[in-house]
Amino acid sequence: MLEALTPWWPDVAAFLRMGRHGGYVWAAFGACALAVALEAWVLWRPAPPGNALAADEGGAP
Template sequence: MYFESFAAFLQMGTHGPFVWSAYGISALLVVTNMWLAYRRQRLVLNEIRRLTRRDQGGL
């Protein structure tokens, strides 16, 4: 590790707030996007299953 301690790593000299907020926002956006993309295919699959069951059940 480049930094001497974990506290120094969090502090990043005087630039800690900038670096960590940039990374925090980016992580939030990327994770939300990936989760939405993953969930969408699950939802579509479930919806198609539901439609097929309804067609087969004749209800």
């Protein structure tokens, strides 16, 4: 079981290179992390005062 937890790469630089695909992998990872952070920030901010959804507190009858 512990063999499965042993990394196969010799050092951190090899892990970051990911077999010459590191640029694509880390760029995609960064883009996804940025999208998730941006979505969390947009959802966290209060709604603008002129927003119809913010004015409608009870929803449709």
